[in-house]
Amino acid sequence: MKSISYTYFLLCLPILFSCNTEERVSREVFDNVKRESAVKRISEVQIVEKALAMGNEISDEAQEQLMSTLQNAIEENGLVGALNFCQAEALPIVKSTGSDYGVEIRRVSNRFRNPADQPKADEEVLLGAYEYNHEAGIASEPNIQKLQNGEVLLYTRAITIPGQLCLNCHGDISTDVPADVADTIDQLYPEDKAKGHKVGELRGMWAIRIPRKEVISRL
Ligand code: HEC
Incomplete structure (x- = not known):
């Protein structure tokens, strides 16, 4: 009922103005209604869809940055040099x-190399679901989870091992990882769990916390 009378009011506004009654509907009231309707017209579905699109774009961009930096570092300094660089x-x-997008990004993994990349409690559940799907051969889609009453949207996306390049530092020690690389990994990351992977395996996931206001400001 409320929304019908509200819509009716909005529909009437142009008529009011065309009748030249601008004195009666002050500019301030008009602006408030406009602002309010702009807020109201954004649905939860739109917010989730936009957050998903932002997450896809941001994780693609971060991935591209990492890959080009990694490839340059390997070309210039070899694998061991690239390890230090990473x-x-x-x-x-x-x-x-x-920070370019006003969001917090992490790459998390239960088989982490850097202990800072261990999943937090709310990320662990989603990572577990990606692991389950991977084991069961089910494709995993990017996901949005609402945190803090929807004030933050947590975007997650599986990270798999796309090719042989990764195995130089994440593969089997006896066949894929050169001895000097394995030694450097041991020195830099005494708790490393990120070796022994094969191409196509799940390596971890992107976890991007997008504040609701950042999503709305882009709608
Ligand atoms: C030159 C060695 C090297 C190569 C090649 C490499 N990585 Fe890594 N990777 C690392 C290092 C070192 C870290 C830890 C970085 C840090 O301390 O923040 C890491 C961390 C990660 C993480 C974060 C989770 C964790 O375990 O800490 C992911 C995900 C990851 N790598 C995926 C990949 C993928 C996918 C590829 C192939 C496209 C790849 N890596 C290729 C060295 C490498």
């Missing part, structure tokens, strides 16, 4: 892509 630069690269 240790120094991977987190800052991911963070800076996040």
Whole structure:
């Protein structure tokens, strides 16, 4: 009932103005109604869809940044040099892509290399679902989960091992990872769990916390 009379009021506004009664409906009231209707017209479905699109775009961009930096580092300094570079630069690269969009980005994994990439409680559930799907051979889609009463939208997306390049540092020690690389990994990451992977396996997931206001400001 409320929304019908509200819509009716909005529909009437142009008529009121065309009748030249601008004095009666002050500019301020008109602006308030306009602002309010702009807020009301955004549905939860639109917010979730936009957050999903933003998450896809941001994770694509962060991934591209990481890949091009990794490839350059390998070309210029070899695998061991690239390892040191990754240790120094991977987190800052991911963070800076996040701050460009006003979001917080993480790459998380239960088989983490950097202990900072262990999943938090709310991420763990989703990572578990991706792991389950992977084991069961079910394709995993990116997902949006509402946190803090919907004030934050948590975007998640599976990260798999796309090719042989990754196995230089994440593959089997006896066949894929050169000995000097394995030694450096042991020195840099004594708790490393990120070796022994095969192409196509789940490596972890993107976890991007998008504030609701950032989504709305882009709608
Ligand atoms: C030159 C070695 C090297 C190569 C090649 C490499 N990585 Fe990594 N990877 C690392 C290092 C080092 C870290 C830890 C970075 C840090 O300390 O923040 C890491 C961390 C990660 C993480 C974050 C989770 C964790 O375990 O800490 C993901 C996800 C990941 N790598 C995926 C990949 C994928 C996918 C590829 C192939 C496209 C790849 N890596 C290729 C060295 C490498």
